[in-house]
Amino acid sequence: MKSSIIVHLLTLSLISNAQIAFEGTGMTVDSLNTPNGQNYLVINPYQQRLAYTEERGGAPNTSEIFFSGKKTFDDQEWDVLIFPDWLGEKGMASPIGFTPFGIYHSQVAFDKGMYYGKIYFSSKGRSNEVEIPFFRNKAPIQSGCLSKDGKYMILSMESNNSYGVEDLYVVKQKPDGSWDRAKNLGYQLNTEFQEITPFLAEDNKTLFFATNGRGGQGSFDLFYTVRQDESWRSWSEPVNLGARINTSGAETSFSYIDGSEWAYYVSSQDSDGYGDIMRIRFKEEIEEATEELPTESLITAMTVKEVVENEVILDIVDKKTGEYLSAELIFDELILPVPAGVFVLDSSFMKYGEVEIKSEGYLPVRFSLEGNLIMGTNQIALDPVKRGEIIALQNVLFKRGTPELLTGSYKELDLVVEMLNDNPEIKILLKGHTDNTGDPVRNVQLSEARVSAVKEYIIAQGISPYRVSGKGYGGNQPLYSNETEETRKLNRRVEFEVVED
Known part of the structure; x- marks a missing residue:
């Protein structure tokens, strides 16, 4: 049989059947990262400017919403706006997006046992609250993005009609320049868990976001989806950005400038949970794998060396020791033994959508096949269930x-x-x-x-x-x-x- 797993990237302004691909894995932007941690990244599409929130504690000072500086990264000098995170004290501030004249940002305050979110626009040293009818955020964290044309804000917040905790909402600008009420983007995107750090591409249809409600590589994974109509409630099935970018940690704040070869995001890997700003290169060319696969899908560890490089391989191992495990793969009613702990997936298995992996004496895992695997080796580490674990x-x-x-x-x-x-x-x-x-x-x-x-x-x-x-x-x-x-x-x-x- 032939592999029909095809990687598509037609343009960076995505269409509904396009799929993002990356080269290599993410790398840290050392000139931006500090021990304090970085979060809620936003890029200015009009000029070399970038904003993010830095966790630095301290009491809030209303005269200091953010501070600016110059930093060099990617061989260019960028104007950097850094917002303070006061969540440990009174609240937080985070960027939302830029216009040619200023920046939208959010602030969350804590007062009398409740959190209160607001949106502001800052220009020429002055900040004014943005009036959004019936605006209500009950969560301690609020994030969002602004469309490049300035007509839409996508906000992550917990409001009265949220499906769980933080959901994604759209706020549309009216012809007179005022803003309409926030509208929930619907159950096709929002889960019972958290949807945060949205980024709307320049086409105003392709939406990237992080969630811990759809499984994946770690606690928060990055996904993308494409809006299907003008209702803002019909979306394509969200696609995981894959293991080149998503890890066992938390990935959030995916963003890029249209036409750029690099995307930026935040990854939290350290035990203290603080985030680092990362970048990863887009893969622009279209590739197709046409090599012959072995006639049997089940492959032992001895024959893995003979498999061509662009196949999807599952290495099933003990999380503590890294040793290969005898296991079973369950696709709906189909159960396949994997005695050597190594399995090669061809495209025929993608129709099942989900797989469960079991091994005696270990906690099973279950995950979606779509978007959670990369070409080459994917390590599936199972937790042993024995006394003291x-x-x-x-x-x-x-x-x-x-x-x-x-x-x-x-x-x-x-x-x-x-x-x-x-x-x-x-x-x-x-x-x-x-x-x-x-x-x-x-x-x-x-x-x-x-x-x-x-x-x-x-x-x-x-x-x-x-x-x-x-x-x-x-x-x-x-x-x-x-x-x-x-x-x-x-x-x-x-x-x-x-x-x-």
């Missing part, structure tokens, strides 16, 4: 301040249930954690309530209550610093420890 449940999330599970959490919990059914001797201890903000006693109570909600769901699926125990720790066992929101959110987690195997 602690496994974080990355996508088990709750409504803010409550023990109510978000709907998207059930997919990962179902994998835990599956593991317990496959390993009837295993017992687990669920652990709930919060950050250190607020009343410590209430934090313990909230973490215990959330553990109880997870336990109840697992037991409701038929698992014996004697195999599942739980404990809430509040903010007493942080993994990271609690000084900024970016790191505090990493401490808000549910995990389980294998206590008997």
Whole structure:
């Protein structure tokens, strides 16, 4: 059979059947990155100017919304605007987009137990609030972008009609220059989880955004979609930008200037959760793989060396040791054994859309085939489930301040249930954690309530209550610093420890 996996990149102003490709992997822009961390990147399409938020703490000073400086990167000198992040104290500021005359930016303030978001326009040293009817953001973080023609803002916020937490909204400029109310972009894009850092391409149709609600390589992955009509609620199926750009960390703030050979984004890899500004080169030419594949899809480790370079290879390994694992691949009703831990995917498998990978004694994984794999080797690392192992449940999330599970959490919990059914001797201890903000006693109570909600769901699926125990720790066992929101959110987690195997 012949491979029909084709990489398309027709232009940087994308059309609905185009697919982005990159050369190599992302590289850090060292001249911009600092130990404080960078987030919410925006590029000025009119001149060499770039803006981002830097986590630097401190109390807010209303006279200092941002500060400017000159930096050289990519062999050019850029005018850089740096916004302060005060989230650890009172709120945050972040850029949205540029016009030829100034910059739109957002600010979030915290007052009397509530977060309040606003949009401002700054020009010639003066800032004025942008009037948006019925504007309401309840989240501590607000991000967005401005279309190049200045007619549309795409905002990420949690409002009264959000599907979960932060959703994407469009705000349209009226003919008289005022702004209309924010309109939710709909369920085809927004999930029960977070959709953040949107970027609208110059065609006003192609939208890039980061989300932790669609699976992928890590906590936040970058996706793109194409608007199908003028309603702003009909979108093509979001496509993951792939493993060349998305990692096991968090990738956000994808942006580029139309016609440029480089795209920029933010990647958080370090244990403290701070972001670095990265760049990656677009791959412009169209390529097609036409080499013959082996007649059998199942390939042992011995024959992998004979596979041509442009095939999609899955290496299934132990996350702790890196050793290859005997496993099963499940495509709907099709179950394929992989005794040597190596499998080559041809295009015939793409019709299944999703694959589950299982190995005895390991927590299964399930992910979409579309956009999550690269040509060449893709390492799939499975968590071992044996006594003493602690496994974080990355996508088990709750409504803010409550023990109510978000709907998207059930997919990962179902994998835990599956593991317990496959390993009837295993017992687990669920652990709930919060950050250190607020009343410590209430934090313990909230973490215990959330553990109880997870336990109840697992037991409701038929698992014996004697195999599942739980404990809430509040903010007493942080993994990271609690000084900024970016790191505090990493401490808000549910995990389980294998206590008997």
